Amino acid sequence: MSVNREAALRAISDIVLPDGRTLEKADLVRAFTVDEGTVRFVLEVADAAVARSLAPVEAEAKRRLEALPGVSRVQIVMTAPAGKQSEAVRTSGAAPSLQIGRHPTGQAGPQAIPGVRNIVAIGSGKGGVGKSTVTSNLAVALARAGRKVGLLDADIYGPSQPRMMGISGRPASPDGQHIEPLHAHGVTVMSIGLMLKEGEAVVWRGPMLMGAMQQMLQQVNWGELDVLLIDLPPGTGDVQLSLCQKAAVTGAVIVSTPQDVALLDARRAIDMFNKLKTPVLGLIENMSTYVCPNCGHEAHLFGHGGVAAEAAQLGLPFLGELPLELDVRLAGDSGRPVALGEGATVQAYARLAARLIRDGVA
């Protein structure tokens, strides 16, 4: 049996603070989530002294929540709002170094981003299958097809879009509240990697990731977009969860190589999106065929057709296959995605872009 979010929130709402207000009245609870028996939330406090005075409140909240049937774990993070982070406080992970903005705030449900017509998440079960490469090239192909495209690099554990799209430098925030995205190859780009010190995000836990994702979605000046592509980290973790909880995601595209092991992980990713009630728009086979640049011989290094077969079995659209080609990697490494040029791979990306436009999701 699992407890629902509202019941869990209700259980702590009337805890009385030292100043006589209830927890609900004081509005200190942020990013309250219940996930398979784990309750997590942030107690946002003014400074370290207030945090100390609230220790009994934290203990009481933990006690009450742990007493609820179906709750196996309670994680409470006490932290100061942005701008007060140096005085802070005690957290179960490091505070986000997005110095502008705020910690995660309560939100009724998934929200649209003003001006953004579609949000398409690009995911994969396994790392290294080419998800970021596909995202950058698809973004360029959609821009070449005349669409207004945004690209959010949410791969906090290995943000590669700055390199692939050829952008660098910390994005500006003239008002201290909103982040100005960068622009490259006709695409509006933001990477969480540009806002972090190296290695920082790896210690973050659920609430911190959630806050950072919320900022990337809602505080970046995305402008008018036909589609915002989101390059997710591989696997099925807190970023995916935060995204689908915070943003009205149009759907997810899954990238896989044809290998069985990659497909197995892709199935897990699909299962996660199904659980999060995010439609899966289809599957893409990357590194499908290798054409020798010298003799033109075709080889299938990772097998071929496995993703199409998997899509058919799952009753999902197969969106297309993309060849394994040296130029793809070289272009990615040089910051100029291969889709900016001409040739067979470029046409494959153009077909993929046309398909998403035709399906009304880009």
Ligand SMILES: Nc1ncnc2c1ncn2[C@@H]1O[C@H](COP(=O)(O)OP(=O)(O)OP(=O)(O)O)[C@@H](O)[C@H]1O
């Ligand atoms: N079709 C392709 N042909 C040649 N090289 C490719 C192709 N797709 C991806 N690569 C290369 O494979 C490597 C991994 O690709 P990429 O970083 O896009 O994968 P990923 O799934 O996003 O990985 P991560 O798990 O790190 O997020 C990169 O060096 C990239 O240039």
